[in-house]
Amino acid sequence: MNETNYSELSIADDADEADILRELVAAGVSVRSFTTTKISLEEIFIRVYGDQNRADAAALQMAEA
Numbered sequence: 001m002n003e004t005n006y007s008e009l010s011i012a013d014d015a016d017e018a019d020i021l022r023e024l025v026a027a028g029v030s031v032r033s034f035t036t037t038k039i040s041l042e043e044i045f046i047r048v049y050g051d052q053n054r055a056d057a058a059a060l061q062m063a064e065a
Helices: 017-026 041-049 051-064
Strands: none
Touching: none
16 A cells, blocks of 8 residues: 555454544544455465465465465
8 A cells, every 4th residue: 555644453353443433533533544354364374474484385385286
């Protein structure tokens, strides 16, 4: 993403997204977009182990095929 004022939050499963947005706006935060998503297992792997390990895993998977 090429935005300079970009933020990403990780929240608890039972958190209310509407409450979070309401609190941000009440605090004076200018919100242009608000999206919720579920993180993929691949993204978790990349965050924990990094891109290089993902490339190594892909190469190993191709070699086993």
